[in-house]
Amino acid sequence: MKPVLILTLGLLAAPALAQSTDEEATRANALITPMLQELAPGYHGQVLAACVVAHATPEERSAMASAPGPSQEIGSIVTNVLARQETIGCVEATLKQ
Numbered sequence: 001m002k003p004v005l006i007l008t009l010g011l012l013a014a015p016a017l018a019q020s021t022d023e024e025a026t027r028a029n030a031l032i033t034p035m036l037q038e039l040a041p042g043y044h045g046q047v048l049a050a051c052v053v054a055h056a057t058p059e060e061r062s063a064m065a066s067a068p069g070p071s072q073e074i075g076s077i078v079t080n081v082l083a084r085q086e087t088i089g090c091v092e093a094t095l096k097q
Contacts, residue, residue, distance in 0.1 A: 028053045028064035051090035052081045
């Protein structure tokens with residue numbers, strides 16, 4: 001009986017977790033897009049930001065989403081995520097479209 005209860009609770013919590021993740025991604029994107037558009041104006045900055053948010057770890061995404069504004073810490077997180085091969089691949093694939 002306990003596994004069924006745990007599974008049921010997990011299924012009920014999933015939409016709330018997905019929504020909070022979406023809201024977190026939106027806040028993170030709103031913070032880093034202007035930062036990245038200083039380096040790559042317009043559409044290219046938006047692509048960089050979207051790929052950074054998409055490939056950040058949950059902890060990195062949470063840090064970006066909860067930051068009150070741009071900072072050296074956020075810049076370091078963005079730099080680290082941008083250096084990842086999967087983030088570079090995301091940028092390249094998106095810009096080829």
